[in-house]
Amino acid sequence: MASLTVTDEQVRAIKAKVIQPAWVRVMHWVNAFAMILMILSGWQIYNASPLFGFTFPRDYTLGGWLGGGLLWHFAAMWLLMLNGLAYLVTGFATGRFAKKLFPITPSGVLHDVRAALTFKLGHDDLTVYNYVQRLLYAGIIAVGVLIVLTGLGMWKPVQFYYLVMLFGDYPTARYVHFFCMAAICAFLVIHVLLALLVPKSLRAMIIGR
Amino acid sequence: MAKRSFLIPGVDKRLLIKDAIKTMPDFTRRRFIAGGASLGALTLLTGCDVVDSSSADTLLAQVSKFNDAVQAFIFNPDALAPTFPESAITKPFPFNAYYDLDDAPDVNGTDWKLEVRGLVDNKKSWTLDELYKLPQVSQITRHICVEGWSAIGSWTGTPLRDFLKLIGADTRAKYVWFQCADKDGYNSPLDMRSALHPQTQMTFKYANEILPRAYGFPMKIRVPTKLGFKNPKYVVSMEVTNEYKGGYWEDQGYNSFSGS
Numbered sequence A: 001m002a003s004l005t006v007t008d009e010q011v012r013a014i015k016a017k018v019i020q021p022a023w024v025r026v027m028h029w030v031n032a033f034a035m036i037l038m039i040l041s042g043w044q045i046y047n048a049s050p051l052f053g054f055t056f057p058r059d060y061t062l063g064g065w066l067g068g069g070l071l072w073h074f075a076a077m078w079l080l081m082l083n084g085l086a087y088l089v090t091g092f093a094t095g096r097f098a099k100k101l102f103p104i105t106p107s108g109v110l111h112d113v114r115a116a117l118t119f120k121l122g123h124d125d126l127t128v129y130n131y132v133q134r135l136l137y138a139g140i141i142a143v144g145v146l147i148v149l150t151g152l153g154m155w156k157p158v159q160f161y162y163l164v165m166l167f168g169d170y171p172t173a174r175y176v177h178f179f180c181m182a183a184i185c186a187f188l189v190i191h192v193l194l195a196l197l198v199p200k201s202l203r204a205m206i207i208g209r
Numbered sequence B: 001m002a003k004r005s006f007l008i009p010g011v012d013k014r015l016l017i018k019d020a021i022k023t024m025p026d027f028t029r030r031r032f033i034a035g036g037a038s039l040g041a042l043t044l045l046t047g048c049d050v051v052d053s054s055s056a057d058t059l060l061a062q063v064s065k066f067n068d069a070v071q072a073f074i075f076n077p078d079a080l081a082p083t084f085p086e087s088a089i090t091k092p093f094p095f096n097a098y099y100d101l102d103d104a105p106d107v108n109g110t111d112w113k114l115e116v117r118g119l120v121d122n123k124k125s126w127t128l129d130e131l132y133k134l135p136q137v138s139q140i141t142r143h144i145c146v147e148g149w150s151a152i153g154s155w156t157g158t159p160l161r162d163f164l165k166l167i168g169a170d171t172r173a174k175y176v177w178f179q180c181a182d183k184d185g186y187n188s189p190l191d192m193r194s195a196l197h198p199q200t201q202m203t204f205k206y207a208n209e210i211l212p213r214a215y216g217f218p219m220k221i222r223v224p225t226k227l228g229f230k231n232p233k234y235v236v237s238m239e240v241t242n243e244y245k246g247g248y249w250e251d252q253g254y255n256s257f258s259g260s
């Protein structure tokens, strides 16, 4: 077979091998970029009036001062929200969430956690997420929704009063927003470590297969 | 068709990888993290060449303007800021400014007059005694600072919209611009719709006592639908105007609408 011709069968075979469709890859990296901007500008905002007895090192904050941090935060939020919304709509519409993230069963999670801790968790078929992955991915999507809702509530506590009400009041929304950020950072660390441990999964998120 | 380019139609694989790697922030690029500095990755996002910090700043300023428009659009003139019972009041209510209390304007109430300028029928200045005679209302609302902290306080005074009506202000004008007694001339523009909001108040009392120096004696503008820096203290004049005259913090980069 000449290397420059492709039969229909080959086309199908290759297509089936695509692990991450293009829309997932694009939105994934846009989200990663937007999240980094939101975290670093959020730390700048936090430093202006810390909730706890610590501040974030200046070098890891964006914007130079509170005003700059706020400008970044309220600019990158559009990228984060539009991209996130597109992702949720496409994820539900294409059936990707139903197919790849669910079901999540307690016994499945327990089994895979045990397998992971004993290094028996295989990654032979990257098109199927194991239960630990499903739980983490579904969980972080929920946290993403939560941080946007608390953020919008704090941004417009009068116009979006019902959003603030959902979390109690303004100060509690602020704490929830902060803890969501902490959860996203924890996820980021684990997520990046695991992706580096299984490099072909990282490759799939970049070139698709 | 070569197999290589087939998987991602029309895209060179190597270039794609290179681009994707570029979207991942490089933590060794200190300038990216340190602030309004050059952002290589932003080039990817906007398609324009962000080479120096000033173009990043320009972009951010444009988005902030866009955010002004968005906030004006979602602003509901009938939506009231939540009110609280007296027991919820934060004690002590924080003093907050970019200077110490000792350096706060010390206004002499008998000499002070509120100047009224711009698009109004009656430009007469008002003494404190005259203002105190206007009907007053009280509100217990949450003051939210741009820094993120908030505190609940009790303010009493005349609804600004009643005063604007009284002086024959052109309420089709865009702004009411406040000037304050601060040494370096604090000022702040308030969009007319927020100025006409039922809870926007010319405040003369805090917790039923004459407004103390710390909270803006003799007059503060309380706008519970705005962040704290848009609630000017030590006010000496108001101007009804169509011109955007900027403000102390607004000019430094805080979002101008900064509505709640």
Ligand code: HEM
Pocket (backbone or CB within 6 Å): A035, A038, A039, A041, A042, A043, A045, A046, A047, A049, A050, A051, A073, A077, A078, A080, A081, A147, A148, A150, A151, A152, A154, A155, A174, A177, A178, A180, A181, A184, B145, B146, B147, B148, B149
């Ligand atoms: C649409 C999305 C978001 C909106 C509208 C939003 C809005 C806000 C607002 C209004 C504040 C308080 C600003 C102030 O104190 O004056 C804030 C603070 C903060 N945000 Fe966000 N945010 C969003 C997403 C995020 C994300 C994705 C992260 C990080 C992953 C994040 C991290 C933070 C942090 C760390 C703070 C400082 C916490 C504090 O001290 O209050 N935000 N955000």
